[in-house]
Each structure stands twice: as structure tokens, then as C-alpha cells.
Amino acid sequence: MPDTSHALSLPLIQPSQAQKHVTHNEALRILDAVVQLVVIAADQSGPPTAPQSGDRYIVAPSGVGAWLGHDGDIAVYADAAWSFITPLPGWTAQVLAPQSAVLFDAVLGWQTVSTTLENTPELGINATADPTNRLSVSAPATLLNHEGAGHQLKINKATASDTSSLLYQTNFSGRAEMGLAGNDDFAVKVSDDGTTWRTALNVDAPTARVIAPEGLESIRITATHSATTVLTPPSPAGFAMLSSVSSNFPQANASMILCYDVGASPQLIVIWNGGAVTNLGATAPTDTNVPDGLIGIAAQNNGTLLLRNEYPNSLALDYCITWINGWR
Known part of the structure; x- marks a missing residue:
């Protein structure tokens, strides 16, 4: 029969042993020391000057005095003397000062364990x-x-070509994604099968323009007085809605709806306006064919629309233009 237990080296009572209580009490002392192990400190190499019975420490490297030769052991003060328990790999202890948790490794010794x-x-x-x-x-x-x-x-994300996004799934199959997907333009994409994706909304990073590739695009333009502004539609034919967002507009709010063809056979129909627009068809607007006080607009065979501002008082006019039924 062995003299000690396998894990904690507790002394075992031997057959026909006298004074069995001594062995039993020694085993209880070891259990009392290592069960729910809490030590006062683990960074001291020597014993404190006035220890109290039951005090426990982990001996720091280079032990001195009564702790000499017991680096890493658990020092227990009882009956006015120090006793030492050698830890086994995997033992843990709570340290009171500074407050921490430590784990014993057979090679590295006691290692701090993060409590977070x-x-x-x-x-x-x-x-x-x-x-x-x-x-x-x-x-x-x-x-x-x-x-x-x-x-x-x-x-x-690390680089512009990487992706940082929020992906929305149905049964772990992608259905919508918003974020920076492969570039630095903010995009909203949708899919009905998790395989084919369509961009519903794209915000161009350099200009902050909002583009709906499947048919809607809104931008802000400034029509300088006595100058022609070139508008490039997203598609050769479609509708456009222009509304004034300028505080110096003489008639306050104003808007117009256009139906256009640009390219080989340019055509332009002004469906509605507030009486401030001259429709020049395919003729480019100039200071002579746009009456004073009006806006001239025309479709061109180079794929553009031309808008000329001849409002009085040298006012620049800000417009919001929304293209419908077009995609780039």
C-alpha cells in the first residue's frame, strides 16, 4: 500500500499504524490548504515578517529565508512554521493582492489567467x-x-478592395447586404436566391451621389446664370423630374417633368412645368434663343440634355434632378 495519495500526496493511514490521528490530521491540513485555494500574494520571494496562522502564499522565483528552495510551491503557515505543497499541472489559485487568478503549468510555472x-x-x-x-x-x-x-x-476592413458589410440571411442564404463591398462606395444589394445579386442603391464615395442602378437616380446640379449646364442621362430615353431647391428662385418653388430621347434622334417633351421653361427640342440653347427670365432645355444627339439659365438678376439656380426608367 502506498504511503501517499496519487493526486494530492495526502498521507495514508497504514495497516496497524499507531497514532492514526496524526496521519489523518496531516491529510486534513493539506486539504484545508489546497481546496478553494486562495493565496495572499504570488510575487513574494520571502516570508512576511508577521504571518498569521493559515496564511498561504505562492513562493515567487528565487525564494529566500524559510522559503529557500521552494520556488513555485504553496507556502502555508501553521503551528508557527512554514510548510510547503508542490502544485500539480492545472491547479488554479485566486490571488488577493494584486487581485488575479493564476494557473500552474509544469514548464512555465504559475501563469496569470485573464478574468475577462x-x-x-x-x-x-x-x-x-x-x-x-x-x-x-x-x-x-x-x-x-x-x-x-x-x-x-x-x-x-483592411483595404478598399476588401468587404465590410452587414449581411441579412434567410436560413443562412444571403438576401440583402449593405456596406462597403469590394470598394469604398456604400451599397445596398438584394438577392432572391442567395446567388444572383442586384445593386438597389449605390452611394459614390467621391461625390456622395446616390444611384439606383435599376431605375432611379437623383443628383443636385447648379445652373449658373447665362451659362449652359450639360446633363448626361443614365439611359438614352426616359423621364426626368427637376425641382428647384434654390432659396433665391424668383417664384419660390418650381419644378418640371420631361420625357426625353437623346442620341441619333433627339426629342424632348416638357410634360409639365410652371411656365418658366422653353422647350428647344434638338436645338442647343443660347443667350439668343432662350428668352430673358426663362430656362431653356434641349435634347442632343451626343446623348446629353442641355439646360440654360437666363433668369434675371444673375441668379444661379440649384436643381434636384431625378431620372426615372434609366440605368447606367
Whole structure:
């Protein structure tokens, strides 16, 4: 029969042993020291000057005095003397000063264990994480709250050609995506099968123009007084709606709706306007064929629309133009 237990080296009572209580009490002392192990400190190489019975320490490297030769051991003060317990790999201890948790490694010795989730390689909350989805959450909702002020959710990518986006799925098949997908233009894309994707909305990063590739595009233009502004439609034929967004417009708000063909057979129909537009058809507007106080507009065989501002008082006019039934 061995003299000690396998894991904790507790002394075992031997057959026909006298004073069995001594062995039994020694085993209880060891258990009392290592079960729910809490030590006062783990960074001291020598014993304190006035230890109290029951004090426990982890001996730091280069032990001195009564702790000499016991580096890494658990020092226990009882009956006015120090005793030492050698830890086994995997033992953990809570340290009171400074407050931390440590884990014993057979090669590295005692190592600090983070009590937070910093540098956690994977985390699953009611779910299973994996090397790609390193944070996985399965819940009815997820709340990211403020801490007294605002709150930002940041999705960062390494280069412009990478992707940072929010992907919405049905049964893990993509249906909508919004973000920066392969460039720095903000885009909203949709799919009905998870394979074929269509861009519903694109915001051009350099100009902040909003483009709907499947048929809607709105931009802001400024028509300088006594000058011709060139408009390039998204398609050779379609409709355009122009509305004034200029505070110095003489008649306050004004708008017009156009039906146009540009290219080989340019044509232009002004469906509605507030009486401030001269339709020149395919004739380019000039200061002579656009009456004073009006806007002249024409379709061209080079694929453009021309708009000339001859409003009085040298006023520049700001317009919002929305193209319909067109795509670039």
C-alpha cells in the first residue's frame, strides 16, 4: 500500500499504524490548504515578517529565508512554521493582492489567467462559435447600449478592395447586404436566391451621389446664370423630374417633368412645368434663343440634355434632378 495519495500526496493511514490521528490530521491540513485555494500574494520571494496562522502564499522565483528552495510551491503557515505543497499541472489559485487568478503549468510555472474575455479566441453565447464566426450569438435580440452618451458599431476592413458589410440571411442564404463591398462606395444589394445579386442603391464615395442602378437616380446640379449646364442621362430615353431647391428662385418653388430621347434622334417633351421653361427640342440653347427670365432645355444627339439659365438678376439656380426608367 502506498504511503501517499496519487493526486494530492495526502498521507495514508497504514495497516496497524499507531497514532492514526496524526496521519489523518496531516491529510486534513493539506486539504484545508489546497481546496478553494486562495493565496495572499504570488510575487513574494520571502516570508512576511508577521504571518498569521493559515496564511498561504505562492513562493515567487528565487525564494529566500524559510522559503529557500521552494520556488513555485504553496507556502502555508501553521503551528508557527512554514510548510510547503508542490502544485500539480492545472491547479488554479485566486490571488488577493494584486487581485488575479493564476494557473500552474509544469514548464512555465504559475501563469496569470485573464478574468475577462480579452483575447478569447472564440465565444459562443447560446451558440457554437467557429474559426470564421468567432463570435456567435443565438438570441431573440441583441442590445448594444450607450454608456451615458452615444454608441457606434464599427466594422473595419483592411483595404478598399476588401468587404465590410452587414449581411441579412434567410436560413443562412444571403438576401440583402449593405456596406462597403469590394470598394469604398456604400451599397445596398438584394438577392432572391442567395446567388444572383442586384445593386438597389449605390452611394459614390467621391461625390456622395446616390444611384439606383435599376431605375432611379437623383443628383443636385447648379445652373449658373447665362451659362449652359450639360446633363448626361443614365439611359438614352426616359423621364426626368427637376425641382428647384434654390432659396433665391424668383417664384419660390418650381419644378418640371420631361420625357426625353437623346442620341441619333433627339426629342424632348416638357410634360409639365410652371411656365418658366422653353422647350428647344434638338436645338442647343443660347443667350439668343432662350428668352430673358426663362430656362431653356434641349435634347442632343451626343446623348446629353442641355439646360440654360437666363433668369434675371444673375441668379444661379440649384436643381434636384431625378431620372426615372434609366440605368447606367
